Amino acid sequence: MNQIKIKRYITIIMLMVLFTNLLGESEIVKADNPTAESITNYVNDYLKRTKIPGLNIIVTSPERVLYQDSFGIQQVGSKQPMSSEMPSPIGSLTKSITALALLQQVDKGLISLDDKVIDYIPWYTTFNKDKSDTITIEMLLNNSSGLPHNVDIEPFIKHKPSMDFEKALKEHEKVRLLFDPDTSYSYSNEGFMIAGYILELVTGISYHDYVMENIFKPLEMLKTTTSIEELLETEFLHGHLAGVDGFLPANKIYSGIMIPAGSELISTTSDLSHYAQMLMNKGTFKGKQVLSKDIFKKYLSDGILSFKMQHVDLAYQCGWMHIKDSPLMFHMGQTLSASSILLIDKESKVAVSILCNVSDVVNGKDSIYNLALYLLQLYVNKDYHLYEKSNVSILNENTTFIDKDKSIIGQYMERSGLVKASVSETKSGSYEVTIRNALGASTYELSFISSQDVYTKNVGSESMIKLKRSTDNTIIGITHPMFGNFDKVNTRMLTGYYSISNDYMSSILPESYTFSNFTLLNGDIELQMKKMDLNGEGLPDFINKTFDQLKNERPYDGMRESTTLREFTMNGLTCYEQIQIVDIDDCLYAHVFYCVFDLTGTSSIIIYGAVPFNYLTHMRLEVIQPFIQNLNLRT
Numbered sequence: 078m079n080q081i082k083i084k085r086y087i088t089i090i091m092l093m094v095l096f097t098n099l100l101g102e103s104e105i106v107k108a109d110n111p112t113a114e115s116i117t118n119y120v121n122d123y124l125k126r127t128k129i130p131g132l133n134i135i136v137t138s139p140e141r142v143l144y145q146d147s148f149g150i151q152q153v154g155s156k157q158p159m160s161s162e163m164p165s166p167i168g169s170l171t172k173s174i175t176a177l178a179l180l181q182q183v184d185k186g187l188i189s190l191d192d193k194v195i196d197y198i199p200w201y202t203t204f205n206k207d208k209s210d211t212i213t214i215e216m217l218l219n220n221s222s223g224l225p226h227n228v229d230i231e232p233f234i235k236h237k238p239s240m241d242f243e244k245a246l247k248e249h250e251k252v253r254l255l256f257d258p259d260t261s262y263s264y265s266n267e268g269f270m271i272a273g274y275i276l277e278l279v280t281g282i283s284y285h286d287y288v289m290e291n292i293f294k295p296l297e298m299l300k301t302t303t304s305i306e307e308l309l310e311t312e313f314l315h316g317h318l319a320g321v322d323g324f325l326p327a328n329k330i331y332s333g334i335m336i337p338a339g340s341e342l343i344s345t346t347s348d349l350s351h352y353a354q355m356l357m358n359k360g361t362f363k364g365k366q367v368l369s370k371d372i373f374k375k376y377l378s379d380g381i382l383s384f385k386m387q388h389v390d391l392a393y394q395c396g397w398m399h400i401k402d403s404p405l406m407f408h409m410g411q412t413l414s415a416s417s418i419l420l421i422d423k424e425s426k427v428a429v430s431i432l433c434n435v436s437d438v439v440n441g442k443d444s445i446y447n448l449a450l451y452l453l454q455l456y457v458n459k460d461y462h463l464y465e466k467s468n469v470s471i472l473n474e475n476t477t478f479i480d481k482d483k484s485i486i487g488q489y490m491e492r493s494g495l496v497k498a499s500v501s502e503t504k505s506g507s508y509e510v511t512i513r514n515a516l517g518a519s520t521y522e523l524s525f526i527s528s529q530d531v532y533t534k535n536v537g538s539e540s541m542i543k544l545k546r547s548t549d550n551t552i553i554g555i556t557h558p559m560f561g562n563f564d565k566v567n568t569r570m571l572t573g574y575y576s577i578s579n580d581y582m583s584s585i586l587p588e589s590y591t592f593s594n595f596t597l598l599n600g601d602i603e604l605q606m607k608k609m610d611l612n613g614e615g616l617p618d619f620i621n622k623t624f625d626q627l628k629n630e631r632p633y634d635g636m637r638e639s640t641t642l643r644e645f646t647m648n649g650l651t652c653y654e655q656i657q658i659v660d661i662d663d664c665l666y667a668h669v670f671y672c673v674f675d676l677t678g679t680s681s682i683i684i685y686g687a688v689p690f691n692y693l694t695h696m697r698l699e700v701i702q703p704f705i706q707n708l709n710l711r712t
Contacts (some may be wrong), residue, residue: 113146116452120148127443128323128536131159132433134448135346136456139357139426142350143456151314152326154679164313164343165432167417168410171303171339172269174352176218176376176396177368178276178288178659184372187279190215197275203252212258214275217268218395219382223254224265242274262384262393269396274336286339295365296355298348301413303336313343314390316414317435319537320520321509324435325676327414327516328646339410346430349419353428356421379626380406403461409446411437413516420449425457438537455584471532471539478532481508484552485544489563496560501709504580510542511676512560513648519678520660566577571703581608582682584708587699597684602696604669604686611672611681617642620655620670623685627668631687647705650674658690665690671701675710682710 120134131149135142182188194201194212203209208223216222255263273284280287285303293301304306308329317324337340352360360368368377380392380399388712390401399406404424410417414439420426429449437445454460485508489498496514500523503509508523510533521533521540522620528550529540545554545562554564574585577592586592590599597604611619620642637658645652650673657668671684684704687694 093339113144116144117146117148120146120448123443123448124149127438129433129435129438130317130324132431132445133159133161133163133165133346134452135161135350135430136452137350137353137428137430139354141348143427144452145346145350149434153317153324154326159434161299161346164311165417165434166314166316166410166412166415167342167344167349167432168338168348168412169266169339169413170408170410170417170419171337171342172294173396173408173419174288175269175276175337176344177292178284179214179218179272180372180376180395181291181367182276182279183376184369187691188214188275190218190376194271194275196202196323197278198271200247201246201249201271203249203254205254208254208257208565209249214272215395217265217272217275220264220268220393221259221382222265222268223261223263224249224271225252226264227266242270242277243272246274259642262382266335269338276337292367293348295367296348296351296362298344298351301342301344301348303342305341308341308343311337311343314415314432314434315360316412318414318517318519319438319535320436320518320676321522321535323536324515325519337621340412344417344432346432349417349430349432350428353419353421353430357423357426357428371383400461405461407446407449409437413514416445418445418449420446420453422453422457422459422556425459427453427456429453429456436537456531471541476526479527481523481525482528482544482552483575485523485531485555488566489555490566491561491563496563498555498557498560498563499709510555512557514560520676574703582708582710584704586704590700597686597700599690602686602688602700604684604688604696604700607683609672609681609683610679611683612675616653616672619683620672623683624657624668627685627687628659631661633661633666634663635660637665647702648708649710650676650705650710652705656693661687667696669691669693669696671705671712673705673708680710682708 091304095200116134120132123129124131129149130153131147131151134145135145145161145209147161149159151157151159151163179188179190183190190213192214194217195209195210196216201209203224212222212224249267255261262541276287277284288303292298302311309671316327318327319325355362355367359378360366360373361370376395379396379398380394380401382393384391384393392399392401397406397408404422405420406423407418407420414434414436415432416435417431418600419430428656429452431445431449433445439442485500486502487500489500491497496512498510498512500508500510509520510523511518519535519537521535524532526532529544531544533540533542540558542558543556544552545556545564546641547553552565554562556562571585573588575588577584577586579595586597587599590597590602592598594603597606609619637660639657640655643654644656652674653670653672655660655670659666659668667688667690669684669686669688673683673684674681684701
């Protein structure tokens with residue numbers, strides 16, 4: 078590998094493309110040689126500093142891979158190392174693929190980017206019909222349509238494996254455009270959703286089938302897919318959510334509606350290197366022409382729609398961002414639990430791609446863009462002379478905090494009902510907000526700056542939430558920059574229940590039960606409770622030992638039935654249930670076992686015992702379910 082020298086300058090532009098844009102500071106270290114050892118040391122330090130569990134990296138030229146490696150682990154709580162062949166969500170990097178698919182139709186003469194949306198979807202309208210009637214395909218692909226980013230966050234967080242474009246687009250009838258079409262720039266998932274629908278209408282096949290046959294197969298992207306059916310059967314990294322002190326594994330969700338914008342597509346760094354090689358070869362890969370050079374030059378070689386972001390001049394066109402007066406083009410992708418970047422030097426023809434199993438951190442110096450640019454400068458031996466600007470910090474050295482307002486504690490719900498939040502006080506006296514959706518839960522530490530502004534921070538991000546107050550100054554709601562408006566729920570104790578708590582949890586129980594010495598007891602049911610440090614792998618053996626203990630305490634005559642271990646999610650927590658039906662003294666009993674994991678997935682509450690069979694349904698619905706639904710773990 079050639080000897081190189083680089084200066085200590087680095088530029089960082091971080092685009093959290095689904096939700097947040099932020100520029101931050103960074104520093105590049107000197108390296109005389111971009112050896113595997115120097116890169117390994119740098120990336121390992123990066124993971125240690127950011128607490129990111131793992132990522133995959135590839136650097137490629139138009140002809141060959143220059144560097145490829147994996148770092149860290151696939152999931153917190155396991156020791157499985159990252160693998161470059163394990164697919165991961167690429168988020169909004171998908172937009173460039175959607176744009177490529179439409180450009181192929183232009184190449185074939187089937188459409189023009191000047192065609193209007195209503196030419197293909199005659200019934201389409203927004204609240205501003207006279208304006209939305211002028212929206213063209215190119216405006217969708219350039220983010221100049223005036224459509225908002227997301228009409229509703231529901232498609233991203235609701236388990237709905239379908240591609241009902243028509244139903245989603247009907248919602249646009251209520252939407253007001255942000256500006257007159259083609260007069261400004263505004264990043265919009267909705268615009269690319271429409272573009273994906275038009276692709277289906279023009280080609281007569283599904284979005285998935287089209288990109289598979291016309292992009293992924295020609296580029297030999299063998300592990301790249303958008304298919305919901307394949308995702309349901311495929312092992313892939315579904316990422317992590319951020320807590321106060323670290324990242325927590327996220328659940329899998331599937332949202333077909335926003336696939337053209339980036340909700341579901343998964344890929345590998347190896348596959349993305351083929352995509353990058355096609356781009357650096359101006360539409361050709363291994364002799365196969367994916368896009369003509371004329372179309373490539375017109376729509377992908379540079380950006381035309383200028384905009385500023387944190388003092389940096391950018392331009393956007395057909396799914397790509399170009400840094401003005403530099404040879405760099407890129408796009409980042411961010412789902413709620415994973416992130417990606419593909420960064421290309423068009424002159425030196427070197428590309429860097431990174432897939433990360435967390436949603437990209439907000440702090441600019443820790444952005445994966447920072448890491449990608451570090452590697453790119455290392456390999457091209459070039460200083461891009463794009464001096465970074467200081468972050469527009471939420472806090473400054475003169476920031477003062479005020480006393481916490483206790484009225485913020487309680488339960489909150491977002492308008493759709495799909496996202497819930499709870500604010501609680503920790504054992505140390507600090508306040509935290511936990512936001513739960515279908516993916517899992519993210520937790521932020523809270524600090525009051527004013528009566529209206531609360532600073533929130535976790536390992537992944539920092540932001541400001543706004544408080545809504547009643548006429549008597551009581552907090553009745555919060556506004557989160559990512560999840561929107563939450564109203565405080567007037568929580569009332571369920572009739573016939575009372576609160577219980579100890580040093581690691583709080584919840585509720587029916588008034589007919591006592592809670593003493595970690596025992597839930599009434600005249601007919603006795604359940605034991607323990608706090609355990611378990612993980613999913615050790616759970617089956619522990620359950621067997623628990624059932625053996627119950628048998629030894631009260632031997633049974635025979636077992637009628639044993640359920641399989643059932644996993645379910647409640648209150649944002651991962652739970653398990655298993656039941657054995659046994660004969661004891663000519664009576665039917667149920668040996669029950671429940672395990673409720675905390676957000677780290679390593680500590681849990683165990684509930685087990687013998688229940689008369691005729692009380693089993695009552696116990697499950699009236700005791701266990703309300704207990705878990707109101708459970709607040711302090712671990």
